[in-house]
Amino acid sequence: MSWNDQQLIYISVEGKKISGFAGENLLEVINREGFEVPYLCHHPGLPAYGACRLCTIQIQTNGKTSLVASCTYPLREEELEVFPHTEEVWELRQMIIKLLLAQSPKAEIIQNLARQYRVEMTAQPENESEFVAGTKTTEALQEHQEKCILCGRCVRACGKLLGNNAISFASRGINRHVTPPLAEPPEACTGCGACFHVCPTGAIKMQMENNSLKIEPWQAEVNLFTCPGCGKQHFPKKNIQEVHSRINIDYKPDHDFAEANSLAELCPACRRKHTLAQGLASKTITKGMENIL
Amino acid sequence: MSQHTINSKEQIEQITLKIITSYRHLSEEEMDWIALLQDIQDQFRYLPPDGLKLCARELNVPLSQLYSIATFYTCFSLAPRGKTEIQVCMGTACHIRGAEPILDKILQQLALNPGETSPDLEYSLETVNCVGACARGPLVIINSNYYGNLTMGQVENLLSKTRDINGEGKNG
Incomplete structure (x- = not known):
């Protein structure tokens, strides 16, 4: 189906009438019109996920008002009024950013969001080093954990997009983390670097060294072509x-x-x-x- | 029947392959990965990494997916577990009925922390949150046998009893 076969849908954002195609996600439609809704886990090239909740907005349909994550809200035929920056939404985002900041204090993008939304750092627990139980903590891993927000962009890029599945989420709750299987250097990694490119917080490092390309913290090392x-x-x-x-x-x-x-x-x-x-x-x-x- | 020694890579692969065979006919939608991993865990008392790798190769599934499942559920372990698995309930009811001193006593006797296995692979100790037998709290589960309404004195006997049973097992 080409673009001109698709059904156009009109919605109202803060009173302004804008349009998008049926099935398109709300976040992309309203950001295209310059409403600057923040997001972290969404990436236009990846399937929608709805992990970070930062893109939460207020919508009004059939007289009902609700808060939804716009990245997982597909455009469909309905009377839709959108308010991306109400006070309620702002407060919710502040809370989300506060939690993200506590989780990943070293990530620059989170620090910037905190400044923008006037969120201050909460007290940090003193000893956080035993974050991932049962794995050896290296310097690269430590740095990764201080930046990773578990948005799953890298996991989706590697698995859903490229089908390599070299990394995945492991454990759950406070121990949830992204890792190659068995925390060993991933055999399935081809060194494409997609995980590095889609990471919003810079928690993944990629560098060329001698004859190889290294991606940390996966301990991935692949030979380069001459x-x-x-x-x-x-x-x-x-x-x-x-x-x-x-x-x-x-x-x-x-x-x-x-x-x-x-x-x-x-x-x-x-x-x-x-x-x-x-x-x-x-x-x-x-x-x-x-x-x- | 559980294996009581650490198996070699060949043994692990041989046994795992047998388990895999009964899952081969299943289609992608029918496939039950948790059941497969449970069967493997029943055999070895843990999920040997070599077994997981074999599953990934044989059943054409990403190893990362199996690893995700294996680390998500606490019933799976990627490290060998002891012959005697001791679970101490720390749920609310057991907590109120005095689970804390009972756990302390067991920690002292075994010289293990929760989640650890003794180096000789005799004991594994873990704490669990409510097993649904609150009326019988404080409660300790040893190899799937429930010991409820425990007193401090009973805990001591309990551990020496399992020690005897294991000891007899060795001699006999």
Whole structure:
């Protein structure tokens, strides 16, 4: 179904009439119009989850007023009036931020929200070190725990989106945390870095080191691929293999510059050079256009 | 029948594979992961990581999903448990009827903290929150046998009794 087949729905936000498609989630619709509803666990590329409750807004439908998490509220045919920033909503958000701040005091995004919503830090328990029972606490793990808000973005990106399932939630209650299975380096990790990119609080670290890419605190380490053009190391090997297998190209590492395979193995810089050389040779690119590429 | 020694990786995989066989015919919707893990736990008194990995491979399920289930429910343990599993009820009713000193007594006798297993794999101790037998509190459960209305003196006897039973088991 293309966008113009979809049913348009009109809603009123603080008296302003705005529109969105049926099935679209309310949070995205109202934020598109600039109402700046805060959120942490939502990500446009991931299935809705409703974990952080920050996007809670007040709605009025059929004469009834209620508070709902807008990220899990799909647009449907009904008379809907939305009030994203009432006093009640503000107070609720303050409480949520207060709790988030107590849980993850080191996360910058939470600190900023606290300033914005005038929330002050509550007293911290003195000894928090035994947070995750039964696992060895490393420095990376400690730092992660001080920032992670359990929004599940990384878990959804790795599992629902990419189907790798290298990490998941473990334990419950106060011990709930995100971890690779058995707290061992995850075999299923391809080093794609999606978890790192979607994390709202910076609780996941990714860095290139020597010949490998490391993602902490998962203890994930994957080898990098050497560009056949310049010898520079770029994407993770496992990640390239994964892409190859998904688009059904046989992966042959020592295949000598066979067109399809070799292009995927080039680093972004060499890939551009290659495209440019081809373009110049076939005259689809003329001199002077080089700078654009 | 529980195994009483720590099994080797091969043994674990062999036994786990047998359990897996009875689940293979189930479709994705029918599959009951908790039942599978319970069957494995019944065999080993814990969930051996090698067994979990085998399940993941054989039944084509992400290991992370099994790990999530195994760590969510307190009835599952990823570390070996003792032959004698002692659960001390710390629910409200038992608490009022004096569960605290009884737990202290047991802690003292076993030299274990709640949640720990003795290094010789004889005893595991844990506290539980209400087992629904409040009228019989304070209550201790030893290997699924309920001992209610306990007094301090009885606790002492109780532990020495289980010790004797285990001792006889060894000799016989």
